[in-house]
Amino acid sequence: MKDVQNEQDSRNISIDRVGVSGVSYPIVVLDPEFSEQHTVARVRMSVSLAGDTRGTHMSRFIGLLNDFQGKVTLENLEDMVDIIQESLGGEKAQLSFEFPYFIKRKAPVSRIESYSGYDVVFWSSREKDRFDFILQVRVPVQTLCPCSREIAETGAHNQRAYVDISVRMKNLVWIEEIVDIGERAASAPVFSLLKREDEKYITEFAYSNPRFVEDVAREAVLELEKDDRITWFRVQVTSQESIHNHDAFAEIERDKRI
Numbered sequence: 001m002k003d004v005q006n007e008q009d010s011r012n013i014s015i016d017r018v019g020v021s022g023v024s025y026p027i028v029v030l031d032p033e034f035s036e037q038h039t040v041a042r043v044r045m046s047v048s049l050a051g052d053t054r055g056t057h058m059s060r061f062i063g064l065l066n067d068f069q070g071k072v073t074l075e076n077l078e079d080m081v082d083i084i085q086e087s088l089g090g091e092k093a094q095l096s097f098e099f100p101y102f103i104k105r106k107a108p109v110s111r112i113e114s115y116s117g118y119d120v121v122f123w124s125s126r127e128k129d130r131f132d133f134i135l136q137v138r139v140p141v142q143t144l145c146p147c148s149r150e151i152a153e154t155g156a157h158n159q160r161a162y163v164d165i166s167v168r169m170k171n172l173v174w175i176e177e178i179v180d181i182g183e184r185a186a187s188a189p190v191f192s193l194l195k196r197e198d199e200k201y202i203t204e205f206a207y208s209n210p211r212f213v214e215d216v217a218r219e220a221v222l223e224l225e226k227d228d229r230i231t232w233f234r235v236q237v238t239s240q241e242s243i244h245n246h247d248a249f250a251e252i253e254r255d256k257r258i
Helices: 058-067 074-088 146-151 175-185 196-207 213-226
Strands: 015-031 035-049 092-106 113-127 130-144 158-169 230-240 247-255
Touching (some): 015 058, 015 092, 035 058, 058 074, 074 130, 130 146, 130 213, 158 213, 213 247
Antiparallel strands (some): 113 130, 230 247
């Protein structure tokens, strides 16, 4: 049959990224406690396309995904993006997995266990001889406003916030380690299940540990700067303000190789 995708295109306009997105796919990722964890990812796969080629072979993306049977590790991510580049013939290739990752947490006083979910992204790319990988983790936390605590006679406004941490690394950094950094930077962590004694502890802990979004971002950076495995990072803290009709945010990016 005629291969329409491989027809020459006279418009000669190259495309930076072309591929498939919004693909739901079961994957298996490494888990330091249970060896591996099964989850479902939203997958995005793309390559660059030369200006004189009409289209890419979209079905090949899904076929290549099937070949790896859902196993996603730092090692085979590089293999996967290399095969995408070679099979589709692009100078550049990108592959990302966005998925929920679950960690068993113990409440601070009762020690009751529950699972907390975190949004994670594995992003990888290949351009000529350069492979790039970024791990991104979104950590839900609580912040309590230092200004509010200072000026109020009773109480202080607090709110849910998110610490988005992205890192490039030269040695493995676990998702759990990034979560810990985000939680330590905030006024207090959040949990799926708490008893009354836990609620009391968390409320009082946050009150004794007030943080602006600026404080949270800086505290996270202090820990990331000390980790020699990490070569680059970006921290963005977003606070869903409880007494304002807007969010507050702070962002810091550092390249430790410079």
